[in-house]
Amino acid sequence: MASPSPLKEEKVFKDPVHKYIYVQDETVWDLINTKEFQRLRRIRQLGTCFLTFHGAEHSRFSHSLGVYEITRKIISQFERNRYEDWPKEERLLCLCAALLHDVGHGPFSHSIEKTFGTNHENWSCRIVLEEDTEVNQVLRRVAPDFPERVAGVIAKTYHKEIVVSLVSSQLDADRMDYLLRDAYFTGVNYGTFDLERILRVMRPYRGHMVVKESGMHAVEDYLMSRYQMYWQVYFHPVTRSAEVVLHKVFQRAKQLYEEGYRFRFMVSPLLRLFRQELTVADYHMLDEALMQAVLMQWTFEEDGILADLSSRFLSRNLFKYVTLERMDASLVEALRTQMQQLGVDPAYYLEIDFPSDQSYDIYRPGEQDEKLPILLLDENDNLTEISRKSEIVRSISGIQMGKYHLYYPQELLLNHSQALQPSLRKLFDLE
Structure with a gap:
């Protein structure tokens, strides 16, 4: 060398x-x-x-x-x-x-x-x-x-x-x-x-x-x-709402591509991303300036869902949310059904999000894929993993603050509040 x-x-x-x-x-x-x-x-x-x-x-x-x-x-x-x-x-x-x-x-x-x-x-x-x-x-x-x-x-x-x-x-x-x-x-x-x-x-x-x-x-x-x-900061529910909307934009665009939809606007790197053929040269072109230009153009697409979701993200008209202490599958399924009856696709306008510690690596010594832990060196040259000596680290490692958030377009439920089941009106405080 x-x-x-x-x-x-x-x-x-x-x-x-x-x-x-x-x-x-x-x-x-x-x-x-x-x-x-x-x-x-x-x-x-x-x-x-x-x-x-x-x-x-x-x-x-x-x-x-x-x-x-x-x-x-x-x-x-x-x-x-x-x-x-x-x-x-x-x-x-x-x-x-x-x-x-x-x-x-x-x-x-x-x-x-x-x-x-x-x-x-x-x-x-x-x-x-x-x-x-x-x-x-x-x-x-x-x-x-x-x-x-x-x-x-x-x-x-x-x-x-x-x-x-x-x-x-x-x-x-x-x-x-x-x-x-x-x-x-x-x-x-x-x-x-x-x-x-x-x-x-x-x-x-x-x-x-x-x-x-x-x-x-x-x-x-x-x-x-x-x-x-x-x-x-990182798990702030408004930030998560923006991520949900943006994910729905890409999810819809991918679905449209697979169905053969003819986009009014498309750039070659994104097209190759859809095809799973992206090269390093293509990837170099994929930056946020390009993607925001794409989102702006997509607000004029004939597909109403793609146009609406793109506009929501650019204009910060994000989904609202309610907090759920626990997952209620029957309630969520009822909401999906009612949204479909109102002509709104729940695949793109409803999301259950749980802020798991996907980025925050709490201490789980010995588990698979665990990042290298913090080792303390004492005066006798002995090594000890920090959570074994620190009550503070043990405490925050065991805390589970995550709650479910149900994201939805607020104006839709306000406009159709009377059509919702009583349990759903109560959930969204529409009574």
Whole structure:
């Protein structure tokens, strides 16, 4: 492998979260300037959250730089303290993987992924591995196998746990940046925690990333912040409503395509997505600017459902919701039946949503697919998983705050309230 080349002059990004982001390696600078990485400027970090928190317009580009910067700080601390358990030769690999971990995110990624069965990590790996991408060409200048190593870290298959831990674990640079950044741009205080303290107590130890036991309270604060952010921001029911409407848009468009519908407006990358033939070059074109232009054009489609759903999303005329303490299948089925009688397709205008912890990984040590846990290192050099020593972590791990939300078009029920069964009028407070 070629020796990493330092830049002749350090590059600096001004950042609202970390104050400054420092780029010292030529490879990292070249990666930032690839077209694939620059595309992340056109992908929002929080998807549809901007319809709930108007300041949430920040991009995957700024987040990816932030993850890189936290990773750089961690490694710099390891090198300053000359920790023997830190594999110095992996420095550039960690920095590149941190920078590129989200390069495969699509527009409104989770809604598109849900509809078309795509996965942003798989796309990140494809962008890293396919030889005709600018990212791959930069990485291959380091070593012929360097793209495979970077992809291995992103896919969490790399053979050195400590390298993967920096980018993907219960206490990783990715989570630390997005909590601070998302809290800043949404204007909430939930996501704040003492980053500098956590970085000071992190250690490489026998192939693991660990935390000094004296830093446990700083980590507890981080985990509590994460918990609050998920329930107050990421799982906000209005944001979920926007995701529901957007998912219904893509679901309807996909159904129409399969039925042979002739769209008044279509773009080739989206058409190949429908056909499951999307290439990396196509994927590069799929950004939020293109998708919002598509949604605008779809408001003029002859299909009334597609036109209405697209208009709802663009105009923020979202579905309203009622909260259900438990799932009542008979009540939901009655509502579906009545909607059909009113000429409204419940497949597109009714949704039951439960905010599962699909992104919030609570501690379940030993379970399949569990992210690498947080290990505490005591003064006797013993390692203990944090929930075994922290009552706070045990408490938030066991809390299930999720409730069912039933999403529906409010004006429909108001206009036809007298036609609804008494139990449904009571549910929607129409009596």
